[in-house]
Amino acid sequence: METVPVWLRERRTGVGRPAERSRAEVTAAAIALADREGLAAVSMRRVAAELGTGPASLYRYVDSRDDLLDLMTDEMATEYRLPEPGGPWLPALLEVYRQGRAVMLRHPWLPELLLTRSALGPHSTELLEHVLAILAAHPAGAGRKLEAFAVMTTLTAALTLNELNASSGAPQRQGAYLAHAIAAGRHPHLTAALAGGPPTPAPRFEDTVSRVLTGLLGE
């Protein structure tokens, strides 16, 4: 029962044969592979091949595939370019999540990882610290602020995942059954909602985010 997260499991250096690669290198290779061929392609063998080594070598840098996924996720938090906290909190937080969406669009495998595992690494912690700084003057309690951070991460991932699914082949799969359900005629409200072809103007990302933010943190 290993309860220590990856980031606290540093190897001691200076003794024995030096490593030919680094944890960062392995992470970068996995990210490149995921960007190119999707998360399903990130197997230990494929990542190893990416680095020109055998699969067993990766276990010198990472304890398991799950560890590697956590490292990939946390690494994404380095792509934010955030201005110094200051000014009203709402536009500042909006900028944070706008950038979050941009990162996820660049790395389409990210939302799934963010939604299914809840690993807080060093870089994600930096991001949390930044959000808390933005909210420093906000009167809400610490519990509500932490909750807002968690909910907004989830919300951003969920909205972006929807966007990504919509722009790939998925709508046929999803829409096919809905069309059938409407044709069957037993869903009056659904029929009414989808009357005008596609789901009618989908709300803009920033619009939804700022609505939920004001809901979570008040005014």
Place this chain on the structure above:
Amino acid sequence: METVPVWLRERRTGVGRPAERSRAEVTAAAIALADREGLAAVSMRRVAAELGTGPASLYRYVDSRDDLLDLMTDEMATEYRLPEPGGPWLPALLEVYRQGRAVMLRHPWLPELLLTRSALGPHSTELLEHVLAILAAHPAGAGRKLEAFAVMTTLTAALTLNELNASSGAPQRQGAYLAHAIAAGRHPHLTAALAGGPPTPAPRFEDTVSRVLTGLLGE
């Protein structure tokens, strides 16, 4: 490229040798197995063993494991016991997601499936119809209502998943690094937020949900 969802791929009956089992039976076996041993235990071989057959037989009822997971997910929508729509929308929706959480606590494998795949089957569609009925008098556009449904499903799943992880061995994993980050001293706001031991009173599920709901749908 098969874009037709499972639910529209019914087999024709009355010709040839009759099937010994049914799609519903296979789904039920998979659900029972997932309830008992978790989602990872739901392999084609284990499900087949549950039914006393060989793994290849399952492919008479289901095109792939993904199909089976979609069937399991949609089946969960039958566990809702919802009152007739009527009255103010907020408490009515709150009841929907309170029940959603209850279903997920009963079937701890559900959140992960809801978060990673977005399959709308017959029973989920019934639930969507119910939510739209609750919102029938609401002035928001159809796009916003549909988005609210998608977002709330995801959010409920994410929150419940967090709850489930927190009540198992996971909090150590998450808390361990946070403690380390605070000890390092470079995160003043984070340190302040976590000053009083645990994250201060964690907001209740219904509280969070109703805040997000009013954010999404106004009022």
Place this chain on the structure above:
DNA sequence: ACTCTTTCGGGAACAGTGTTCGCGAACAAT
């Protein structure tokens, strides 16, 4: 210069996975 100790690299193997093939059996219709 030599050993000692420690770590790294990675081939081979294990236990498992999803899925396909193909054949014999079982039924409905003719």
Place this chain on the structure above:
DNA sequence: ATTGTTCGCGAACACTGTTCCCGAAAGAGT
């Protein structure tokens, strides 16, 4: 009884994450 069609499913294929283990490589101590 024959034909058409479906079902059951053993066997096999190409993968997966992970562990074992051994030889190689480097620094430390003498």
